[in-house]
Amino acid sequence: MGKKILVVDDEVKILNMIKTYLEKEGFIVFSAEDGKTALELFKKHEPDLMVLDLMLPEMDGFDICKSVRQHSDVPIIMLTAKTEEIDKLLGLELGADDYITKPFSLRELTARIKAILRRVNPGKTKEREIIKRGELIIDPVDHKVKVNNRDISLTPTEFKILHLLAEHPGRVFSRLQILESVFGEIYEGYERSIDTHISNLRKKIEDDPNNPIYIKTLYGVGYRFEKMEESAK
Secondary structure, three states: OOOEEEEEOOOHHHHHHHHHHHHHOOOEEEEEOOHHHHHHHHHHHOOOEEEEEOOOOOOOHHHHHHHHHOOOOOOEEEEEOOOOHHHHHHHHHOOOOEEEEOOOOHHHHHHHHHHHHHHHOOOHHHOOOOEEEOOEEEEOOOOEEEEOOEEEOOOHHHHHHHHHHHHOOOOEEOHHHHHHHHHOOOOOOOOOHHHHHHHHHHHHHOOOOOOOOOEEEEOOOEEEEOOOOOOOO
16 A cells, blocks of 8 residues: 655645645545644544645644644655745754755655655665664664653654764764765755754753763764763663
């Protein structure tokens, strides 16, 4: 059975175009023109991924994203006609995994969807050992993270970034290197959004996000996961 995609956009023409294209690609697509309907469909069908427009009547995409993140880590791709970086970063801070700016090609949107779904469901051939760094435990098979025996809920993008860095403690990764590893390619103008994902990660895994012990910043260079003793197995 194909993966279930929920598409939310108040522009009916765009909504129908996306729905038709994704269905031809083998996806099962549900669509909504407003926030209330979107949340109802989300609860009813439990989609594998949401494509979410920011500019919606009554309840905007930011509010929908915030509501979904209260109980689900399903991947979210934002659609936005806004070009201001602050809007994109705000969406990422609320838990979106990716964004694409209107106008966009349906082919690019589909490629982004498939890339994120591959990260969420990597397949048995990519199974790796559980990573233990200090009090941080990462299970790449079940996509689970614990810190001090506390379960941490991460978006697929946050998980991928954390796994990449923790798998190579002491190695410095530039923003572009993280982008290429996480998304499989480099999206122009997207590298600054890595800072937002790192900030979100720190808020979730660090006792004091302003003084992180796991993910360090090397200003002007990139990010590094600190070397530390593995926790007892």
